[in-house]
Amino acid sequence: MWFDEGQKQEEKSKTIWQGKLNWLNEYENNFGSEVFVKSNITTPSNRLQKPRKRVEGSARISNSSPQNEHYRSEITGLWWRERKRKKQRQNVQERAKSDDSKQRRNIQENARINQTDNQVNPKVINLSTIDLSNNEVNLLSKGLKFTPTPNGNKAEHQTDIKEFCRKLRLSEIFHKDEEAQTTEDMPLVRNKTGWNPPKSKDKVLEEVIQSLKEYPTDSNASIKGNLSKNSKTALKTLLDNTSLIIKEADKGGAVVCMDKKYYRDKILEMLSDTSYYESIDEHADSRTQRLIHDTINKYGKGLMKEEKDYLLNFEYTTSYFYGLPKIHKSKIIADELKKQNSEYIKVPIPDDVPFRPIVGGPNSVTQRLSHFLDIILKPFCEEVPSFIRDDLDFLNYLPEQVEENSTLVTFDVISLYTNIPHDLGLEAVRFWIEKIPGKIETRFKIAFILKSLQIILQNNVFYFDGRFYVQKKGTAMGTRVAPTYATLVLGYLEETLYNNIKHRYSSEFASYLRLNWKRFLDDCFLILNKKINALEFLQELNKLHPSIQFTCSENDVIMPSLDILVKKSGNSIKTDMYCNADARVY
Incomplete structure (x- = not known):
């Protein structure tokens, strides 16, 4: 019995001593170890000499008993082991801090090296001959995505609620029919109807709809506007100034003000390039509509009536x-940025500013046909080995471990959309359809797909300054199928690349390339062994087609790709979020 009691007391003392150790460790962390060393702290042996309460029927444990000597030895060992572990932890933390500091220095150094002299820092760049007031500059510095507090529109609010309630009833009526149908029984697209369904038998749904309709739609006058009186005056002044054009910079998010004549002359200079654009009469869209109608009648026998109605009947x-x-490409603006060093700079009429061409037209004559083809062809993108959907998909493909003798390389296609020849694009699409015919329904014939795609590429009509133009070369800008089309074209060229690499280097490297070469549209990423020279590999890429040319960037430590910052440390790969210096969030 006395031995059992002694064991209990021993366990109790161990618990108390462990608590003391924890206190000592906390004390050292806060005040250092000198006080601890000089203090007259009760040792385990002194603590053991304190009298214990005797339990009736038990014998007193002698300080010189074997059990007590064993206890003293165990506690002392525990104390020193804890001290040793703490020292080891501190050493590990110091090494980790040193490594992290070194990594940060490498990142900062590479960021400094890769930083361009043309980096856009100002919020407002005035290229016009008009002097902007302080209030106008302050307003424009909010950015073109800034939205003033809107005034309440009761009629619009009620219309939106009514349309939402209609969609709720339609979903309740048709969801069971859609579940019963197979994918092949359903049309890929259809026109919207104006049919207003009757009240549902679902009481809960009708209660929700009734609550929505009874929701107050009066504007809340107590909401404070986000524009001051001076800003509202500045906004009206800018709106009334018809000689001023305001656009967002191609990169950097800065607001750019230009004289209307300067902007017009720059765009007309771009459209005068007859290798890409051609002036055309105003009836081009009508001819394109008839061409689409004839193509569907001739090649679209397998289309459902809802699909034909969607493609042909719309305004x-x-x-x-x-x-x-592209203000980041202008040397004149870059020099002024260094001189003025301000969020607002004025550079009247620089002559070296290029422009990025953009076609906007959600309701163009070919837009619905383009949307239809995009739905048909998009599944083929998943069969392209290099294809990645987005940042998360890119992260899934990144390895955790790589060869230490490797480097991070990114490749970019120069002006991809405008440089894809039509014959190359049609050849690429045919290749994927014939290679994997099971990806599309049998009712869609190759002749229909290729003829429709040809119509979209050759009839991209737009207007500027009262004149009509047609795009002659490259992917049709602004069309829905463009990203899918470009992905399949580069995927087709990559099949040639894998074969060339097999003969140029080895089958092993060709297999590695097929698995690890990743691309989002024209942005490519590869972890390349240094035995393979990146510039020599770039030459292989530029041999694929004379119109499709690449550039590359290489770094041993850090490399951004999409919105991901890829970092290599030894043979380990780590990632972080990346915010492009040219993309400022408002």
Whole structure:
């Protein structure tokens, strides 16, 4: 019995001593170890000499008993082991801090090296001859995505609620029919109808709809506007100034102000390039509509009536053309940025600013046919080995471990959309359809797909400054199928690349490339062994087609790709979020 009691007391003392150790460790962390060393702290042996309460029927444990000596030895060992572990932890933490500091220095150094002299820092760049007031500059510095507090529109609010309630009833009526149908029984597209369904038998649904309709739609006058009186005056002044054009910069998010004549002359200079654009009469869209109608009648026998109705029966409008100033490409603006060093700079009428061409037209004559083809062809993108959907998909493909003797390389296609020849694009699409015919329904014939795609590529009509133009070369800008089309074209060229690499280097490297070469549209990423020279590999890429040319960037430590920052440390790969210096969030 006395031995059992002694064991209990021993366990109790161990618990108390462990608590003391924890206190000592906390004390050292806060005040250092000198006080601890000089203090007259009761040792385990002294603590053991304190009298214990005797339990009736038990014998007193002698301080010199074997059990007590064993206890003293175990506690002392525990104390020193804890001290040793703490020292080891501190050493590990110090090494980790040192490594992290070194990594941060490498990142900062590479960021400094890769930083361009043309980086856009100002919020407002005035390229016009008009002097902007302080209030106008302050308003524009909020960015073109800034939205003033809107005034309440009761009629619009009620219309939105009514349309939402209609969609709720339609979903309740048709969801069971859609579940019963197979994918092949359902049309890929259909026109919207104006049918207003009757009240549902579902009481809960009707209660929700009734609550929505009874929701107050009066505007809340107590909501404070986000524009001051001076800002509202500045906004009206800018709106009334018809000689001023305001656009967002192609990169950097800065707001760019230009004289209307300067902007018009720049765009017309771009459209005068007859290798890409051609002036055309205003009846081009009507001819394209008839061509689509004839193609569907001739090649679209397998289309459902809802699909034919969607492709043929709609009101279209001609697309419009505009340009975004590439101020990061201008040497004149770059020099002024260094001189003025301000969020607002003025550089009147620089002559070296290029523009990015953009076609906007959600209701163009070919837009619905383009949307239809995009639905048909998009499944083939998943069969392209290099294809990635987005940032998360890119992360899934990144390895955790790589060869230490490797480097991070990104490749970019120069002006991909405008440089894809039509014959190359049609050849690429045919290749994927014939290679994997099971990806599309049998009712869609190759002749229909290729003829429809040809119509979209050759009839991209738009207007600017009262004149109509047609795009002669490259992917049709602003069309829905463009990203899918470009992905399949590069995927087709990559099949040639894998074969060339097999003969140029080895089958092993060709297999590695097929698994690890990843691409989002024209942005490519590869972890390349240093035995393979990146510039020599770039030459192999540029041999694929004379119109499709690549550039590359290489770094041993850090490399951004999409919105991901890829970091290599030894043979380990880590990632972080990446915010492009040219993309500022408002």
